[in-house]
Structures are given as structure tokens and as C-alpha cells.
Amino acid sequence: MTVPLGSVPQSGPEHIPDEAAATSAVDPADVLAGLGSSWTWILGSAVTTLVPGILILVWPDETLHVLAVLIGLYLLVTGGFRFVAAFARQEHGERLAGLLLSVLFVLAGVLCLRNPMQTIAALSLIVGVVWLVSGMLTAYTALAAKDLPHRGFVFGAAALGIVAGIVVLALPAESALALTRLLGVWLVLLGVAELVLAFAWRAALHRSRTADRRGTTATV
Template sequence: MASNTAWDQRSEARSGSAWGWILAYAILVILIGFVALANPIATGLTTGVLLGVFLIGYGVLAIVSGVSSLSDRGRWTEVLLGVLGVVTGGIILFNPFAGAISLVWALGFWLLVSGIFQVASAIRGAYDRGWRLALGVLDIVLGGYLLFAGPATSLVMLATIVGISFIFRGVFLAFVAFGLRKLAQPNRANTRT
């Protein structure tokens, strides 16, 4: 029983001191979100660079996987996909704005196709017809907007999505931090008495 009490005290001490670090992280994430909203050009550039780096990393791993594969099945497919990933990543790193814009266009295409399927499902289905139809039309409008918007509008939309995502994530982390702080405070009062 004494060992459980010691473990509980160590756990409380960790949660009591961890909330400050989580709150600092939350504030940093919120600030990044506001920077992304305030400067869509920098957000587009960063997103393009990250996309290029990820594609190159994927390509290298796919090539290594294809070359070191023990079986011949799928070996050349992996190598070709790896080469394609490295080349595409290199092109995107050469022009990161094009990578960011292509990402927005891919999202627009996905929303457009998803919206068409939602509308078709709403027409054929018997349940949730109104909601499915509304969501499908919304997806079609948003997807069409993203597909046919100019490059500047695409970068602003990407920055808005990234910025809002970071802000919401930061607010969530702040709530977690304050929750940990609240949990640690009554326990400290009990250990002092």
C-alpha cells in the first residue's frame, strides 16, 4: 500500500508540473495559427516545402524497399513509385507554391467528387435525405470554388484551413493544461495537511 501511495504522489507531481509545459505548447500552436492566417504566402511556401520533403522521403523509402525486397513481386512498382515520388518532391521543392496550390486543387477535386456522391446518395436514399443533399451541395460548391479559384485565392484558402486547424488544436491543448492544473491543485492541498 505504501508503494501505491508513493506512485500516486509521483504521478500527481508529474501532472502538476506538466500543465505548464502543455499550456506553453498550446500558446505556441495558437500563435502559429494566427501567423498562418496573417501571412498566407509564408503558409503556402511552408506547406509546399513540407509536401516536397515528404514526397522525397517517401520516394527514397519506396526505392530502398523495392531494391531490398526479398521477392520479385511488386519490386519494380515500388522502385517506379519511389522514383516518381523523388522527382515530384524535387519539382515541388523547386517551386513550393505550385505544390501548395496543387494540394488545394486536389482537395477541391476530392470535395467535388464527394459532393456528387453525396447528392446521388441523397436522391436514392430514404434516410437523412435533407442533410446528405445539403452536405453534398456544400461540398460541390466548395470543391468547385477551390478548383476554379486563382492561385492567390488558393493560397489564402490553404492558409485559412491551416491557421484555423492550429488555433483549434491550441485551444484544445489549453483546456487540457488547465484541466491538469485543476486536478493537481486539490491533491497538493491534501498532501500538505
């Protein structure tokens, strides 16, 4: 799940000395952090997960080749979203975990696209491992981040990813149709969970801006 783990960024204006503003350059990491902490970025990640799941369920009779391509594209795009979201994490350890997780998604996506005619067991193994590791890391960082808004939602989404990984790994599908339905259902569930997180994060940002404006008005 693409979730900016950390406190809600404050939206109030910050005073920057003229000399510092003139001499400072734009830091790409700061740009990525601002993008990754945006609720619309989480929404984009949710759509990236939800759309392949719907497509897989709508066309369950497609070949294993098509399924592998859809899963591969999902993993690649999600890896990109997670890479940017990792910069929104304030702690160095959390950022490193996010970056490693994004690399895992990209590598898994490349494996699916590089050999789309692979066996059902291989595709199940790739997706199951990615979901399991992703859910475990998200759960750990959700517990470690003390000031994380809506921690319950984040932990619930992480638990869903863990369960999805365990189910795919423990119950390997014996046919392409069974695997298609299994992966499609889990993608839709994970996508819906990310949609909930996106709007929860939007609400947290809105409350932060409202509190900041009230504080500014009170000091005037």
C-alpha cells in the first residue's frame, strides 16, 4: 500500500530568509516527499491496484499470458508509486524500507513481463511473496510511527495484504481460471482499502490546515 507514514505535514507558511531563499536550490527529495505525502498520490496508487483487479474479474477467461502481463504492469506501476511515497517518510529507516519495497515490486513486475508464459505456480509465488512482504513492512512502520493519522486504517490495509499473500502462497491455484479469480478478488480488496486510506489521509490534511489557520488567526 502506498501510504505516507509519518505525521501530517503542516500547511502553514514558513518564513525563509531572503538570502537563504535566493541561494537555496530545489531539492528533488523534497519535491518527491511533497508529492508522496499528497492524498491524490495515494488515490492514484489505489486506482492502479483497483483497475487491474476489475479487468481480471471482468475477463476471467483470458489466457495466463494476459494475466501475467496485467500483474506485471500492476507491480511495475505500483513500484513507482511506492518509490515516490518512500520519500514522504521522515525517518531514515522507514524511507529505506520503502525504497527496498519499491525495488521488490519493480523486480517482481519485470519477472512477470520477462516470461509471461511461466507456470501458474511461479506467478502465484511472485505475487504472494510481494504481498506478504509489503503487508509486513507496512504493518511494522504503522506500529513504529507514533503520530501516524488513521493508524487503524493503515494497519488494517497491511493485514489485508498479509492475508492475501498467505492465501496465494498456501492455496496455489490448480488452474488459470482459479488463479485469475483469486488474484482479481484480492486486487479489488486491496484497491478499495487504499481508496479508504486516500480519503482518510485527505481528511487528516484538511484538519491540519484548519487547525493551522485557526492558530494563525489567534496569534494576529
